[in-house]
Amino acid sequence: MRKNKILSVILSLIMLSPSLVRAEEEKASPVWKEVYVSLNGSDNAQGTKEAPFQTIAKAQEYVRTISNEMQGDIIVNVEKGTYFIDNPLHFTTEDSGKNGYRIIYKGEGMPVISGGVKVGVFEKSEHEGIWKAPVEGVTMMREMYVNDKKAYVASSNRQIFGTGYYNDPKTSYDYDGMYISRSDIGDYENAEDIEFAWQRNWKLSTSRVKDIIPDPENPDQVIALMAQSWWNDVASAQYNDLRGRYDVAFLVKNAFELLDKPGEFYYNKKEKTVYYIPREGENMTTAEVIAPKQSRLITFDGRTENNRVENITIKGFKIAHGAFYGMDDTAGFEIAQQQNVRTSNDAPWTTPALIAMDRTENIEFLDNYFFGLGAVGIYMFDAVDGTVIRGNAFSDIADAAIAIGWAHHGGVGATYESVQIKPPADSGLCNLITEKTKASTSYYDNFAYITGGLSWVTDADIAKRVNGGAWRSDPYAPKNGEKSWVRYDFETKYNITNIKLAFSKNVENECRQGYEVLLSNDREFKEGSYVVVATQDTPASNLASYDFDSNGEKYRYLMIRTLAPTKFAISGVWAFTPDREPYASDVPSRNNTIDNNYITRTGETICGGGGISTFYTKGLTVTNNELSNIPYSAIMFGWGWNNKAEGSGDNYIARNYIHNVNKTMHDGAAIYCLSVQRGTIIEENYIRDDYVGEGGVYPDEGSSYALIRRNVTEDVLKNYNLWISTVREITIKDNYGWHNVNRNDGTMIELEDVQTYLPGNDVGDAYEIKQNAGLEPEYEYLRDLVPVHEPDLVEEPRVIIETQTDHHIKELTDCFVALAKDMLENGSFGYLPGDYPIQYKFKLQDACDEVEYKEGVSNRYSYLKLRKIINEMADNVIRVPLNELIALCDKALNLPVSANRGIEGTVSKKAMQNFKDKYIPLKARSEQNLSVAEERDLLLEIEPLYKQIMESKSAIGIKYLYVEEMIDEKVDKENKTITVLMPANANISSQKTEVLCEGTSTSAVFEENLNYERDFSLPVYSKDMDKYEYWQIKVVHDCNNSLWNTVAEESNTAVKADDGNVFLSINKAPYVSGKYFSENTVQTVKFVPKTASEGSKVNLIFAANSALEFDNNTKELKNDHFRLEIENGLANVYERELGEERLIKKGVEFPLMDNVENNIRISCLPVRDKTIIVIWLNGELVTNVLAEREANSGYIGFFNEKTGVKVIE
Incomplete structure (x- = not known):
């Protein structure tokens, strides 16, 4: 704040x-020693200022050797620059500050600790507006950063629905995919990269596509085949609209064909190439582009809860570019709540962190910038x-x-009770598999809890599990010829000396045999990359134990895998290492x-x-x-x-x-x-x-x-x-x-x-x-560190319009309507301190009325409009500081006083005395030592007193005239004239009107709408002065004897050319046609693009729901409309709804002819709450496109940034 x-x-x-x-x-x-790190240093140096180390890891290694003798703080000074790391900075108990002192890693000029890799040189691709570059060292990209600004995976930009479930009778699953309209998704290449994402209530559910194929029975739709067995489980839970369903809105992500707006990218895994649409101002020949690679940047890992990592400070760094691979090779994943993750081949686990902390004391993170991290930032x-x-x-x-x-x-009593989990036999060694060890499986089942922590097999009852029997393999695995497996990731390499497996008593003999126990440093366990700890050919006992001598080798991954496509089940797994002491995980x-x-x-x-x-x-x-x-x-x-x-x-x-x-x-x-x-x-x-x-x-x-x-x-x-x-x-x-x-x-x-x-x-x-x-x-300087841009999320208005229940919407509208009525009844409107600007009085009333009489989706639009106005009013109250208000009130004490109130600018003696009686004690209070709250309350108390005395002046005239559809007004007090600026095509024969007069004067109250087709006089009367004035009211409704008009005369005027046609000049306000785009008709526009150079650019806006809200910047056009953008022989079609513009057709060949007459015809045909747009140019069909917005009528207009237009018809 x-x-x-x-x-x-x-x-x-x-x-x-x-x-x-x-x-x-x-x-x-006190500072005991200082160590120095520089990109220009050497890890063979001494770490002094004159001979710095090159890496932070080397400085850490050196500090560890001297820390036992600490007689003050050790400061590791890291020079400015980007330090790319291949392994995380790993702090253990040995890295602690000793003897009560701290080890401080201090950045000079905010050096960057980066887990990323630089993307190769960009070049223009064969696709207009899209650049490409090779990327090495990553397997998947969910994030990318261009000049320190995040780029986003290509997305559909809007939520879509399927039309039904698809079932392939040739498979063993009940649900194999879904049908989707071709208007929502196409025959995309690399369909296996595509993800469908459902965001509901508190949950994110994502399912991966296997392929997209034509529907042989309906050419207007496709079949999205989904990756199994995840989709079958998700779709089976049809009662649950928090998971993936065809009839619940979802986003489509990660397809090249979805690249359609600046700041989006798509990574082609096959080509190892990234495609990107630059943002405005980005030069891709010089831009620094980084792709995250490392999934862990810093770890703090104390030996035990009684022997922790202590007294370390990380200060003044930018810690950036961390990856998260946990969801990249799965058929789907869900974030149940907070950091609880479930993927198609994982047991439930917790989202990892780029900075992970376990068993620590008194660690500090001060004055850093954590940027571009693919999972949790800091996790304790x-x-x-x-x-x-x-x-x-x-x-x-x-x-x-x-x-x-x-x-x-x-x-x-907790949902998951925290119980110290002991291995089946207390060997004195550390068990690496606990509740939070990441466990992956070959088959997804909604109850696939198989980590050592969740299995809870104990000495007392080896065959009993607290939460069920066992994880079981895919029942169709034997039929499909698939081996089954369970895999554990220890995150760090360890010397493994013993592995134990538990099988509860309900695991049949055929499911506890025919498997092998493997260790590897290759996550995929490719042939030749692993060692075999044991092979189990006969049924294992309830507790099977396998000793192993690794000859000093250390391993990160453990896998239990069937030898053949057979059934398999398992209840618990433990892996023991002598590399660390046993520790409590709870x-x-x-x-x-x-x-x-x-x-x-x-x-x-x-x-x-x-x-x-x-x-x-x-x-x-x-x-x-x-x-x-x-x-x-x-x-x-x-x-x-x-x-x-x-x-x-x-x-x-x-x-x-x-x-x-x-x-x-x-x-x-x-x-x-x-x-x-x-x-x-x-x-x-x-x-x-x-x-x-x-x-x-x-x-x-x-x-x-x-x-x-x-x-x-x-x-x-x-x-x-x-x-x-x-x-x-x-x-x-x-x-x-x-x-x-x-x-x-x-x-x-x-x-x-x-x-x-x-x-x-x-x-x-x-x-x-x-x-x-x-x-x-x-x-407050921290805000300046962060690049400003909007997050790539489904927009709040669209969430309200498309996903909220009617009950929820009623709660929202009831709440804000009641608030609006309170503001209208008790708020102060005008031009004085404490007032809402007067125009909001009428805007608020109209918006409130609109919400109350509209229903359905229209009501939701109206609610959003009402809420916006309320927030604008909250931020635009006219207000001056208390000392300035005191000065205004002191000046008001000198207003002339008139006994009979007949002189303009005077106040009555009674009014002045009342003001003094109330104001003088309040002014005295202002001279005391007030708290912030007391000063604010005093300000709110004085504001209405000042308003009261100023509005008690004898005066006559009009302060403000409100006409319902007006854009603006000009009040000329000297000539007693008000000019109202109206939008093109506004119906000026019937307009709601309200008048705010000066001081104590009054005017008529208009219960019926007024006709502004002719100028007229409005009488104003001051009872105090016993005087009338007559004000001239006129409307500027721009017209040049043509059907084409500017938004308002004050913006610019359409100039009549010598041949009698209208010329629309460059880079001015949009022009709106008097030829309203009528329902179920074909609109024709004849015009000449006037340009002295090759390559015209014209924007034709059509089916706009209002002419009122056009302004000088097409990006700020608030009304719903379609836009045809024509430049250099190509055209794009855009759809704007709820303030959001999205591209719906890209790169259409559009041979517009410069400096000669062109004829564009447009048809809008509504179909099932959508619109089919058909466009002809000079008699030839150019394109047709399906738009989400239903609109077959509206205003049509031009906006020209670089090309003049002569309109013929």
Whole structure:
């Protein structure tokens, strides 16, 4: 939130660096030694300033050798530059700061730690506007970065539907794919790269396409064959609209044919080539383009919970370009909630992190920029205490910026109880397979829980599993001739000395034999890349144990695989190593701090990830962060859906500024929590623009015992959403907002009414909370680190229009209509401090009326319009600082006083005395030492007094004339004339009109619409002055004896050419035809492109739903329309709806003739809520295209950026 600018300046003058304020509060440690790193150095050097090391890893290795003797801090100074890494920086207990001192890795000039590779040289491809370049060293690309700006995988830009399920009787599956209209998808090449993505409520479900083939029975549609067995399982759950279904809207991603807008790319795996459409201003011959490669950049890995990594600071770096391969070779994946991932060949697991932390104490991340990371940014898994994450920027993160803990940290009564998992025999060795080890399988089943942690086979009952019997292979594997397998990824190479497999008693003999146990460093276990630990030809016992001597070799991957296409099942797996001590994997993290960070554009790929996401944790402090542009919830903490789990508590969430969140997934909130939260306080947060979500603060199932107070919520559906009885014993009080809409179905809830104020008129306490929320002044610079662009998400308006239920929409409209009526009744409109600008009074009333009488989709459009106006009004209240308002009031004390009120500009004696009696004591208060809240309240108290005295002046005249469809007006007081500028083709014979007069004067109240076809006089009367004035009212409705008109005379005028035709000049306001594009007709436009050079460019806009909202920039045309863009013999057809323009036809041959007459004919035919557009040029059929928007009539117009147009007809 913006702070007092004077304070910011003072602070910036006294501060040498953003972290000094906090540093002054701490006792500074002496610096014992400094080490230096430079890209120009050598790892054979001494690490001095004169002879620096070349890599951070070498500096780390050196520091480890001297740290035991530390007598002060060690600072590793890393020079500016980009440090590409092939292996993660791995910090263990040996890397800790010793003897109470810290090891500080300090960047000079923000050096970059990059996990990416540079993309090769770009060249123009054979496709117009698309560039290409070779990419080596990656297997898949979900992200790419061009000049430090994120590029996005090619996408359909809009959600589509299938038309039905497809079943191939030749396969063993019930669901093999879906039918899709050819208007939504084509016969794409490399169809196996394509993904369909469903984003619903809190869940992301993605399914991969196997192939796209023609439908032999219907040429208008195709069959999308889906990758199995994932799709069969997903489609079988037809009751669940949170998973993939043909009749639930989904996006199409990752096809070359979808490349249609700047900033998009497609990676062709076969060619190892990336294709890209540059953004404006990007020179692809000089651009730096990076593709992520490394899936881990930094790890902190303490030996045990009692022997941790400690006292390390990472400061002043840009940490960037991390990849995530976990979803790339699967048939599909789902993000169930937060960081819970399930893929087609994996057991449920947790999203990995680019910076992973286990068993640490007092680690700091200060003043860094985390950018372009393909999974979670920083993840604090097990036993991470005392971490400080302060003064960092996070942007363009695929999952959460920061995550803490996981589902097994809840303790007794949790959804997953956190129990120390012991191997079948305590050998004293470390078991590498725990609850969070990534396990992959050859077959997806909805209950494929097979990691050691989830199997829980114990000494006491080797044949019993807590959560079921066993993972089983694909029942059709023998028939299909497929081997079955289970694979584990240890993430690091280890010496494996023993492997144990468990089979519960319900696993048949035929399913526990005929397998081999393999180790490898090749994830694919290609022939020759692995060693065989054991082969099991006969039925294994309930616990099978295999010793192994690796002769010193270390391995990362373990696989159990059938020897032939036979049935297989398994209940538990353990792998033992002497390389590390045994450690507990169920120790929760405590007392961590996330403070003054700027977090934006997170959760872009894994939408349910949020901004800050925690499972079970205690003592967490989240303060003064700014979070924005997030598809789901901004801050999530807690896990489980009951009141029993005590894994969370004593968390403090305060003074955060959260805005533009829940942009695509609605069952969330700015602040979302689960489970028991004893001692947790949520206070003084400012929440704005979360109207898709369920509330500002959302305590979901099991949330209990928290205190929620002194928060500000604006532009939200509900302030506080307690929807179920399992939410209990929460206190919610002393909160502020625009309205008092809440839901309380909880148990023993203390919920006070929200203290309301009109938008833009926040009362003192609310105003102070808003001012103190978000980044403190010394950290506001963080916003400047982050490139500005909108995230590539389904737009919020489209989410509202296409995916929200009627019930949800009714809640939204009821809430905002009530708020609008409150503003109309109690708001102040005019030109004085404290007023909403007068024009909003009429806009708001019209928008409110429109919502109330429209139904269905039209109602949803109307709601969005109403909400936009309310937010504009909140941001545009006329306001001056208190000292300026005091000066205005002092000046008003000198207004002339008239006894009989007959003199213009005077006020009555009574009015002046009343003003003095109320104002003088308030002015005296302003001279006291006031808090921010007291000063704000005083300002709000004085504003109406000033308005009252100024409007009590004897005056006559018109301040403002409102005509319903007008673009603008000009008030000429001297000549008592008002000129109203109307859009082309507006029906000026009947217009709603309202008049605002000066001072105490009045005019007529028009109950019926007025006719503006002729100028007329409007009488104004001042009772005080006993005087009439007559004002001339005229309308400028541009007409040049032609059917073609400019938007308004003030913008430009259509010039009549010598031959009597109309000439439309270059780069001016659009021109609109009086020939309204009528329903079920073919519109003809005859014109001459006038250009002195070769290569004209013409934009023809048609079927626009309004002439009112044209302006000088086609990118800002707010009305719905189609646009035909013609340049250099080619044409593109665009469709604009809800403020979003999308390309629907690209590169059509269009031989427009320069400087001679051309004839364009356009037909729009509605078909099943869509529109078939047919275009002819000079008598020849040029193209036809199916558009999503249904529109067979509307306005037609030109917008010409570089080519003049002479219109003939």
